Amino acid sequence: MSQDKIWLSSPHMGGAERDFVKQAFDTNWVAPLGPNVNGFEKDLEDYQGENVHVAALSSGTAAIHLALVQAGVTAGDEVICQSFTFCGTTNPVLYLGATPVMVDSEPDTWNMCPQALKNAIEDRIAKGKKPKAILAVHLYGMPYKVDEIHAFAKAYSIPVIEDSAEALGSSFKGRKCGTFGDYGILSFNGNKIITTSGGGAMVCPTKEVKEKTVFLATQARDNAPHYQHSEIGYNYRLSNISAGIGRGQMQVLDKHIDLRRAMHDFYVDIFKDVSGITVFSEPNEEYYSNHWLSAILVDPEKTNGITREDLRLAFEKENIESRPLWKPMHMQPLYKNYPFYGTGVCEKLFKNGLCLPSGSNLTESDRKRIELVVKKTF
Numbered sequence: 001m002s003q004d005k006i007w008l009s010s011p012h013m014g015g016a017e018r019d020f021v022k023q024a025f026d027t028n029w030v031a032p033l034g035p036n037v038n039g040f041e042k043d044l045e046d047y048q049g050e051n052v053h054v055a056a057l058s059s060g061t062a063a064i065h066l067a068l069v070q071a072g073v074t075a076g077d078e079v080i081c082q083s084f085t086f087c088g089t090t091n092p093v094l095y096l097g098a099t100p101v102m103v104d105s106e107p108d109t110w111n112m113c114p115q116a117l118k119n120a121i122e123d124r125i126a127k128g129k130k131p132k133a134i135l136a137v138h139l140y141g142m143p144y145k146v147d148e149i150h151a152f153a154k155a156y157s158i159p160v161i162e163d164s165a166e167a168l169g170s171s172f173k174g175r176k177c178g179t180f181g182d183y184g185i186l187s188f189n190g191n192k193i194i195t196t197s198g199g200g201a202m203v204c205p206t207k208e209v210k211e212k213t214v215f216l217a218t219q220a221r222d223n224a225p226h227y228q229h230s231e232i233g234y235n236y237r238l239s240n241i242s243a244g245i246g247r248g249q250m251q252v253l254d255k256h257i258d259l260r261r262a263m264h265d266f267y268v269d270i271f272k273d274v275s276g277i278t279v280f281s282e283p284n285e286e287y288y289s290n291h292w293l294s295a296i297l298v299d300p301e302k303t304n305g306i307t308r309e310d311l312r313l314a315f316e317k318e319n320i321e322s323r324p325l326w327k328p329m330h331m332q333p334l335y336k337n338y339p340f341y342g343t344g345v346c347e348k349l350f351k352n353g354l355c356l357p358s359g360s361n362l363t364e365s366d367r368k369r370i371e372l373v374v375k376k377t378f
């Protein structure tokens with residue numbers, strides 16, 4: 001393979017990141033606290049709006065873990081989870097010895113199906129256990145059905161952990177994803193829409209939740225001159241070096257979202273005359289996706305038998321990365337014995353879906369190479 005690899009989603013620096021990191025070295029703030037941590041949190045609070053408070057953490061997975069702890073989840077409890085997601089959403093449920101209850105997706109946003117959620121809540125209550133939390137995900141940056149999901153959560157008084165790890169910059173009815181839940185989760189892993197090389201955050205509706213989160217993320221130290229502990233703590237704070245990268249990335253976030261959305265438009269354009277291909281798009285103008293990853297569904301009955309795997313292999317031959325959609329958690333060996341509520345919508349999405357190169361740093365010549373593979377395959 002002579003040509004450079006085209007990645008699904010790779011880090012894209014804006015330029016100022018190095019300056020913030022250099023400043024950290026110059027002032028010797030090489031620690032999991034410091035001006036960059038505070039500055040990055042402030043940037044995220046301003047960006048999210050709604051008077052939220054943000055706690056910067058070592059990963060999105062850590063943020064979900066601390067949200068579950070604060071929702072009071074302990075061993076033997078049940079937590080409702082969107083099955084169609086990455087394992088970072090659901091693994092913290094197992095860290096706590098709790099039971100994940102998997103819920104199917106609906107076809108409009110590919111996210112948690114409100115009807116399946118309602119069925120799951122009612123059936124779990126009937127079986128004797130009310131779920132302690134709901135983990136809903138804005139997958140690929142597409143907002144889930146916020147009104148319906150939160151209405152059911154409220155009706156049954158169950159807190160919502162809003163996994164916005166893929167949806168920084170997405171919004172529903174003009175309000176930013178990550179600000180709807182009792183706890184909002186962000187991730188800054190290497191392949192996300194912005195990166196701190198690795199990191200995450202909790203978006204908190206109140207100052208109290210933020211303070212508790214920081215307390216738990218710094219080993220839960222009681223107020224005493226010596227080290228004293230009456231609760232289990234964690235070492236989950238973000239480093240001041242990583243936060244420096246984050247401050248630089250915040251300067252280019254909106255520009256990079258425009259570029260990702262342009263990649264989505266590019267796919268809409270090149271697939272518009274190909275029958276059997278659906279480009280994953282917002283159901284209506286209330287939804288605004290950052291299009292973190294562009295994705296398509298391939299219907300082999302309408303493509304003369306060409307499958308998503310045929311297309312994936314055609315891309316691979318040209319050194320272009322593409323990837324099947326997330327394999328639903330209830331189909332994973334680790335999770336297959338937990339309850340699942342739904343009709344198999346996300347199983348079909350997994351069978352026929354493919355994520356395509358979506359980075360904000362793709363060039364015109366990258367797009368030409370992608371288009372050529374599509375033209376040759378169909």
Ligand SMILES: *Cc1c(COP(=O)(O)O)cnc(C)c1O
Nearest residue numbers: 059060061086088089165187189
């Ligand atoms: C990336 C991701 C996470 C976990 O974030 P990390 O920072 O990688 O721990 C959780 N949920 C979803 C949907 C993700 O895509």
